Amino acid sequence: MEVTNMNVMQELQEKVKAEIKQAVVKAKLAAEAEVPDIILEKPKDKAHGDYATNIAMQLARIAKKPPRQIAEELTAQLDTAKVSIKQVDIAGPGFINFTMNNQYLAELIPAILNEGQDYGTSDSGAGQRIQVEFVSANPTGDLHLGHARGASVGDSLCNILDKAGYKVQREYYINDAGNQIDNLALSIQARYMQALGKDFPMPEDGYHGPDIIQIGETLAEEHGDSLVEKAEQDQLVFFRTYGLQVELDKLAHDLKQFRVPFDHWFSETSLYDENKIVPAIELLREKGYIFEEDGATWFRATAFGDDKDRVLVKQDGSYTYLSPDIAYHKNKLDRGFDKLIDIWGADHHGYIPRMHAAIQALGYNADTLEVQIIQMVNLFENGEKVKMSKRTGKAVTLRELMEEVGIDAMRYFFVMRSADSHLDFDMDLAKSQSNDNPVYYVQYAHARICTMLKQAQEKGIDWCDYDASLLQSEKAVDLLKKLGEFTQVIADAAENRTPHRVTQYVFDLSAQLHSFYNAEKVINQEDLMATKARLALMESVRITIANAATLIGVQVPESM
């Protein structure tokens, strides 16, 4: 596939790989078809050069020679000048280490300055159409900590996929049908009655959150006791519709404020209204995966490796959660996505096998649906784990956290760790305006650069005619190399669905900026040419930090 818009560094790596492969063939170590994919990696130890390959070890079996001998024969055939290689070393058991001619790095700055906000973009996803469904919290209460992590990870992943050349659609599945909505109506009814001073019990599985109490009070204020006169059924329909509207508006508002946009809100009820559920079940029946037993209708999930078969239609004729969910996933697939990603909380992981079974029963490969599990969040305050209770509705909400902690710190903290790791969210650290707080560390790096650029401007330094080849100090070269990794970091994070890599990258880049800042004075009127080159470097770092921060939903200030 033709890859356009390729990063300077990636282009160079591809050239080096091609040259190595050619050398293997030239040295008659292996036939062209036999040569394994050349792996170029960045050695951990700087002393081992810029890139290393283990190809000599991999070829040992094919060429039937010791790795170090293979390395000798191979490197003799390399045209190093052609691909900017300054030095080649053979080390250890047979690694071939390459030290690059740093001149190529000078091309990076004009590329970054030119691309600006688009720096980091690639088409490594080749336009694959991916739909990501995330958050999808029931509209029966406030978003809590777990949803906040899901929202942060989901949104960041979407941003990253988008930047890496995938076509992404973000969707929220609204569970506005089923028992929980009936319970919502009953809960609101109880709170409304209570607000009127009546002794009215909450339903068995009612929602005890403060938001429901508020709804009851609002209704009491606006309608007095006029709603009591309605027939029971009419009352519940009213409470249901009203409650859904209020809860949904609140969810949408909170998520928007949290910088988590959705392209599409999909209503579960629409599956009923548009008669999507019966045909989906019938389709499975035609394929032979449906049977009747004990007065219920079952899906033969065991045919696809699930532990047990699953009920779709209960004895009382109503659907289980799975039925509309199968119809929903069929609907998504009918919309033509190449891949579906569902982001679920860890407590739903047991649901994965049956959903994969359903996908296969519908005639798709299991891996068409990818489920990303977000592990649990523990909240710590004053060094102690904060207990949460769903029953009493006592839980820390997304809204409270936004007010208390701030959006930037939250977004950063929630994608700081790998999603399949449990997360300890330290309120005191997230709130602290100190150097302990990593989000400030990144923001401070950006603000520092802005200050320097501003001062240069005030001093009338126009650096348009910079010469990037003047950047030869160790710290400057390290920064350049780090900048060059950005596009690949995003592509990797997209492919592996690991948004936390971007957080780590922006932290590392910020660390190198701070280190550079302390080692070198950027603006030096005595040496204008070097100053201009450094200013161009600073602007390139600024752009890259800003782009990375944007991907994880963190804003970067111009001053702090």
Next chain:
RNA sequence: GUCCCAGUAGCUCAGCAGGAUAGAGCAACAGCCUUCUAAGCUGUGGGUCGCAGGUUCGAAUCCUGCCUGGGACGCCA
């Protein structure tokens, strides 16, 4: 009992399509502000990568078993 996630420095975690001497932040200790923001930098100490086997030239990384912590195993959603 079955399944999923985790177990790496005192603490919180990276690293896990096998690679060279296992990293970062915090905490500890020692330094750096008449110089572009010290919310910063520099340095030191700190490890049986849960345990035991196995595969491999090479394992924190792959396989098996076990231990510990968390979660899931509904005709709930």
